Amino acid sequence: MSTQKKLRFLRSTIKSMESVLVAYSGGVDSSFLLKISKDCLRGKMLAVTAVSETYTRKELEFAKGFCRQFNIKHIIIKTHELSDRNFNSNPRDRCYFCKKELFSRLKKIAFKNRIKNIVDATNADDRFDFRPGAKAKRELGVRSPLDEINITKKEIRSLSKKFRLPSWGRPQMACLASRMQYGTTITRERLRRIEKAEDFIRENLGIGGNIRVRDYGDLARIEVDKTNLPKLIKANGFMMRLKRLGFRYVTVDLEGYRTGSMNRSG
Numbered sequence: 001m002s003t004q005k006k007l008r009f010l011r012s013t014i015k016s017m018e019s020v021l022v023a024y025s026g027g028v029d030s031s032f033l034l035k036i037s038k039d040c041l042r043g044k045m046l047a048v049t050a051v052s053e054t055y056t057r058k059e060l061e062f063a064k065g066f067c068r069q070f071n072i073k074h075i076i077i078k079t080h081e082l083s084d085r086n087f088n089s090n091p092r093d094r095c096y097f098c099k100k101e102l103f104s105r106l107k108k109i110a111f112k113n114r115i116k117n118i119v120d121a122t123n124a125d126d127r128f129d130f131r132p133g134a135k136a137k138r139e140l141g142v143r144s145p146l147d148e149i150n151i152t153k154k155e156i157r158s159l160s161k162k163f164r165l166p167s168w169g170r171p172q173m174a175c176l177a178s179r180m181q182y183g184t185t186i187t188r189e190r191l192r193r194i195e196k197a198e199d200f201i202r203e204n205l206g207i208g209g210n211i212r213v214r215d216y217g218d219l220a221r222i223e224v225d226k227t228n229l230p231k232l233i234k235a236n237g238f239m240m241r242l243k244r245l246g247f248r249y250v251t252v253d254l255e256g257y258r259t260g261s262m263n264r265s266g
Helices: 003-017 028-041 057-069 094-112 124-128 133-139 153-162 188-204 226-234 238-244 261-265
Strands: 020-023 045-051 074-078 117-119 211-215 219-224 249-252
Touching: 003 028, 003 117, 003 153, 020 028, 020 094, 028 045, 028 057, 028 153, 045 057, 045 094, 057 074, 074 094, 094 117, 094 133, 188 211, 188 219, 188 238, 219 226, 226 249, 238 249
Parallel strands: 020 045, 020 117, 045 074, 219 249
Antiparallel strands: 211 219
16 A cells, blocks of 8 residues: 555544544654644544653653644643653563553543543554553554554655654654663662753764664663664763763663664563
């Protein structure tokens, strides 16, 4: 099926829902889904962004700005994953507990606002990643129209660029907890350390694209897009900066950025 035909099906699907609450993170996928939902349903939709220690401040600022730009009603809620031992002990299925809290909260908001459907921005490519949060989505009746219509990440970026959405070229984002090795306790301090390390690489070294500082306790493993590896390796100051943040050892992964690499490394 062509991308344009998928887009027509997406619009038809969203219109048939009559009203939607979009779980909005500010990423490429959810920004695209949110804009299409606004175009199809006008005032019969709502964006909700969940804020916690696992969510970066830069993502929140982008999400706020996007909703202001397109005049979308936007609610920000606070979630409390770190208070849940099932989550902060960092098991392999930690995302299930995070998503269960989130979607349970969204159901209450949808009911209060008389909204019929909750949607998230899972796309067709996400089927091939390890996503235990999908179980919570099924349990609570959350739909994923991008996945239902088999729309890929590449198609989302292409359409977002065509529609001149400011999100189209953003790097892939994921919660900060995804940088931590399974089985190690997730704390507010370690999450902030990861965020500060990634911000330094992006802002002080001028490295764009995908950046991950994978946290193994004393050791930081840095992933950037392969095209940026030479620039990172030649850069000065980042080793000392990360050590000041509390890492004893700093490594650069020569394979470059890979989505979900912590799932493969255990």
